[in-house]
Amino acid sequence: MIDLQPVKGTRDFFPEEMRLRNWLFEVWRSVSVQSGFEEYDTCVLEHEDLYIRKAGDEISKQLFSFEDKSGRRLSLRPEMTPSLARLVLQHNKSLSFPIKWFSMPQCFRYERMTKGRRREHFQWNADIIGQPEMVAEAEILMLLISACESMGLTANEFQVFINDRRILNAILTQINVPVELHSTVLVILDKRDKISAKDLGEMLEDAGLSAKQVGQLNEFLSESDLNELKENLTDTTGIEQLQHLMELMDTAGYSGYLKFDISIVRGLSYYTGAVFEVNSPEKKHRAICGGGRYDSLLSTFGGETVPAVGFGFGDVVVLDVLQELNRFPELQKKLDYTIIPFASEQVGIALKIASELRMKGSVVDCNFSMKKMKKSMRQANESGAAKAILLFPEELSEDKVVIRDLQLHEQKPVKISDLIS
Amino acid sequence: MIDLQPVKGTRDFFPEEMRLRNWLFEVWRSVSVQSGFEEYDTCVLEHEDLYIRKAGDEISKQLFSFEDKSGRRLSLRPEMTPSLARLVLQHNKSLSFPIKWFSMPQCFRYERMTKGRRREHFQWNADIIGQPEMVAEAEILMLLISACESMGLTANEFQVFINDRRILNAILTQINVPVELHSTVLVILDKRDKISAKDLGEMLEDAGLSAKQVGQLNEFLSESDLNELKENLTDTTGIEQLQHLMELMDTAGYSGYLKFDISIVRGLSYYTGAVFEVNSPEKKHRAICGGGRYDSLLSTFGGETVPAVGFGFGDVVVLDVLQELNRFPELQKKLDYTIIPFASEQVGIALKIASELRMKGSVVDCNFSMKKMKKSMRQANESGAAKAILLFPEELSEDKVVIRDLQLHEQKPVKISDLIS
Numbered sequence: 094m095i096d097l098q099p100v101k102g103t104r105d106f107f108p109e110e111m112r113l114r115n116w117l118f119e120v121w122r123s124v125s126v127q128s129g130f131e132e133y134d135t136c137v138l139e140h141e142d143l144y145i146r147k148a149g150d151e152i153s154k155q156l157f158s159f160e161d162k163s164g165r166r167l168s169l170r171p172e173m174t175p176s177l178a179r180l181v182l183q184h185n186k187s188l189s190f191p192i193k194w195f196s197m198p199q200c201f202r203y204e205r206m207t208k209g210r211r212r213e214h215f216q217w218n219a220d221i222i223g224q225p226e227m228v229a230e231a232e233i234l235m236l237l238i239s240a241c242e243s244m245g246l247t248a249n250e251f252q253v254f255i256n257d258r259r260i261l262n263a264i265l266t267q268i269n270v271p272v273e274l275h276s277t278v279l280v281i282l283d284k285r286d287k288i289s290a291k292d293l294g295e296m297l298e299d300a301g302l303s304a305k306q307v308g309q310l311n312e313f314l315s316e317s318d319l320n321e322l323k324e325n326l327t328d329t330t331g332i333e334q335l336q337h338l339m340e341l342m343d344t345a346g347y348s349g350y351l352k353f354d355i356s357i358v359r360g361l362s363y364y365t366g367a368v369f370e371v372n373s374p375e376k377k378h379r380a381i382c383g384g385g386r387y388d389s390l391l392s393t394f395g396g397e398t399v400p401a402v403g404f405g406f407g408d409v410v411v412l413d414v415l416q417e418l419n420r421f422p423e424l425q426k427k428l429d430y431t432i433i434p435f436a437s438e439q440v441g442i443a444l445k446i447a448s449e450l451r452m453k454g455s456v457v458d459c460n461f462s463m464k465k466m467k468k469s470m471r472q473a474n475e476s477g478a479a480k481a482i483l484l485f486p487e488e489l490s491e492d493k494v495v496i497r498d499l500q501l502h503e504q505k506p507v508k509i510s511d512l513i514s
Numbered sequence: 515m516i517d518l519q520p521v522k523g524t525r526d527f528f529p530e531e532m533r534l535r536n537w538l539f540e541v542w543r544s545v546s547v548q549s550g551f552e553e554y555d556t557c558v559l560e561h562e563d564l565y566i567r568k569a570g571d572e573i574s575k576q577l578f579s580f581e582d583k584s585g586r587r588l589s590l591r592p593e594m595t596p597s598l599a600r601l602v603l604q605h606n607k608s609l610s611f612p613i614k615w616f617s618m619p620q621c622f623r624y625e626r627m628t629k630g631r632r633r634e635h636f637q638w639n640a641d642i643i644g645q646p647e648m649v650a651e652a653e654i655l656m657l658l659i660s661a662c663e664s665m666g667l668t669a670n671e672f673q674v675f676i677n678d679r680r681i682l683n684a685i686l687t688q689i690n691v692p693v694e695l696h697s698t699v700l701v702i703l704d705k706r707d708k709i710s711a712k713d714l715g716e717m718l719e720d721a722g723l724s725a726k727q728v729g730q731l732n733e734f735l736s737e738s739d740l741n742e743l744k745e746n747l748t749d750t751t752g753i754e755q756l757q758h759l760m761e762l763m764d765t766a767g768y769s770g771y772l773k774f775d776i777s778i779v780r781g782l783s784y785y786t787g788a789v790f791e792v793n794s795p796e797k798k799h800r801a802i803c804g805g806g807r808y809d810s811l812l813s814t815f816g817g818e819t820v821p822a823v824g825f826g827f828g829d830v831v832v833l834d835v836l837q838e839l840n841r842f843p844e845l846q847k848k849l850d851y852t853i854i855p856f857a858s859e860q861v862g863i864a865l866k867i868a869s870e871l872r873m874k875g876s877v878v879d880c881n882f883s884m885k886k887m888k889k890s891m892r893q894a895n896e897s898g899a900a901k902a903i904l905l906f907p908e909e910l911s912e913d914k915v916v917i918r919d920l921q922l923h924e925q926k927p928v929k930i931s932d933l934i935s
Binding site: 100104126128183194226228440448451 | 525527528816817866879
């Protein structure tokens with residue numbers, strides 16, 4: 094007997110789960126298209142070196158990597174942004190910026206499994222490339238918010254927690270952390286929620302900070318008010334940009350969705366500006382989605398500097414959240430007609446009626462189980478069909494069928510030519 | 515500089531290509547749903563042993579396989595049928611047969627690249643499981659035919675070439691080939707179109723046939739008429755079943771789509787009954803799709819015998835065929851509105867109008883490039899938008915915007931409250 098389970102950490106989608114996935118994808122796709130984003134995709138297989146970065150990102154250590162039959166080092170993509178950067182660099186000359194693109198790739202990470210974490214997930218990505226102004230962040234956040242609302246979350250059930258890497262960098266500069274250490278320090282800070290203050294302090298000291306710097310850093314990171322922070326910082330660019338974004342969102346009608354949160358860092362080393370996460374207001378889940386500005390990723394790949402903002406929004410956490418809130422949509426299999434012959438000579442005519450009705454746009458199935466009336470009617474009721482078409486010999490001899498309304502429990506004979514004309 | 519190209523044999527989908535892929539997927543999905551099929555999916559990663567078969571199928575030699583960090587042997591799926599069989603065996607007890615399922619997985623094979631062959635493709639799969647009668651073949655072929663027609667192929671541009679493994683087995687039995695050699699001989703026969711008669715003969719002799727048997731086999735395989743073949747065979751089950759299927763298809767209104775072709779074998783060893791391919795009537799392409807009945811696959815995986823019929827329909831060959839016929843659909847990016855502010859103070863109000871219009875169901879983009887009127891109008895025309903919303907300071911001071919119809923080249927001021935109410 095073969096192993097009937099999927100590979101550890103991966104999922105099967107039986108029709109019921111697939112309907113839910115399709116519903117989610119359709120929300121993602123339709124809000125994206127409505128907001129002027131265009132869909133793209135790349136292959137789940139990429140060259141491994143697309144993901145090897147120096148700042149010690151966890152992602153580089155969790156790759157599903159292997160060597161193909163010609164010795165190429167390949168990886169299953171752990172995230173979409175590097176592939177997007179590759180596409181943009183490939184067609185740099187012919188694209189007219191800014192571009193607004195989205196995708197819904199399956200991504201793979203080999204990691205310990207916990208709630209909300211599997212070894213694969215589908216991750217909606219939306220990015221605006223080529224827009225240096227904060228209006229790109231505003232558009233991206235509006236898209237995120239309308240997606241959450243389209244999924245059935247109400248304004249008091251989610252919150253966008255936002256910060257800016259420039260604020261974090263200004264703090265590090267202010268306490269004299271050399272600029273070449275910033276990325277590494279930020280990757281460590283991203284773990285702050287998951288490890289003890291003591292462990293965090295040790296990791297920061299291992300990375301090169303003094304005990305005094307760790308103390309100063311902790312003091313800055315306890316600040317929750319943007320204006321107070323502004324008074325204590327020399328470089329206030331990040332704060333001013335974030336305040337500008339919040340004003341824009343207010344004007345656009347999105348007051349109250351954004352909340353400044355200095356603990357938002359994001360684990361990827363390539364972010365350069367705004368960084369954000371969506372979570373419940375009490376932050377009781379893993380982040381539902383996260384993203385930010387990454388103006389230098391394309392240049393680290395060898396291209397010019399191209400400003401970029403985007404997010405990744407996985408399917409696993411949000412479905413857990415919706416399930417907890419009992420907010421799953423009703424997604425039953427539905428048919429317009431189920432056609433039921435009662436003898437094998439009627440199979441051909443059943444197929445013919447099915448074919449004609451489908452050409453007219455109806456959703457039609459046939460039941461060839463050749464059961465007796467009572468069993469057939471039970472199967473018809475379970476099929477999700479609105480109506481059953483019953484092929485009785487008597488009516489068929491007059492070129493008629495009996496149509497039964499499965500809600501009203503009413504039936505009447507109808508000429509086949511009328512039904513399919 | 516990183517390598518900007520995708521992994522050899524794999525594709526990038528820029529928005530233009532993605533629109534075409536989405537169009538194809540939508541054809542596949544909508545004909546499937548209309549015919550009562552339900553969608554499922556599994557992960558692209560499977561345990562390697564799902565694909566290791568004894569009959570020397572090429573597919574086992576073309577796997578993208580590797581070992582994960584825990585030493586599991588994993589493969590990227592080369593085809594969907596084994597995963598489907600796994601799902602069915604997993605839920606054997608709770609499924610009510612027959613089931614009609616479809617999927618659109620990406621599949622991977624490490625092979626030499628030729629026209630119509632890459633190392634990945636998307637492959638629409640539709641299967642009926644649990645129906646032993648030929649009506650399952652009829653339903654599957656009707657689905658295939660309606661898909662081809664929905665893609666824009668006319669009845670004289672494609673043909674279903676059909677055969678039955680039981681006919682081939684009857685021939686092999688008739689010429690005294692031992693039954694345990696049948697699978698291996700059939701995998702060899704599948705190569706008949708691609709290699710010389712001499713090479714074929716040598717391969718058959720290597721597999722254990724005598725020169726006399728090879729001669730007898732070739733004689734049988736030159737037969738194109740079902741009835742003549744029937745007269746020369748002892749076991750005529752396969753022929754009778756195929757004739758029954760053809761009658762069913764005639765009654766259902768699909769005369770002329772099917773053509774008996776004894777050279778259709780299919781390369782997979784698990785087929786047990788009907789086998790078919792779609793191609794142009796002159797067979798000038800690789801097969802557009804192929805499939806058949808595989809009643810014993812589930813039992814070889816350790817389950818009970820469950821009758822099953824299905825096909826795989828790749829995206830690469832059919833798109834080549836449609837392109838050759840100049841039959842690609844028009845798929846432009848389309849917007850209802852493009853909103854154009856001319857100064858940075860108007861960005862917030864532009865976002866607000868965009869948001870309100872989207873909530874009403876419109877597809878809306880904004881142009882924040884802040885160009886002068888002439889350049890902005892050129893960009894509006896290129897954006898795919900039906901109308902432009904122009905934010906001029908004078909009208910804005912009266913809470914109005916100017917709406918310009920980009921087809922009619924007419925414009926008029928409109929109160930913002932009227933536009934978004």
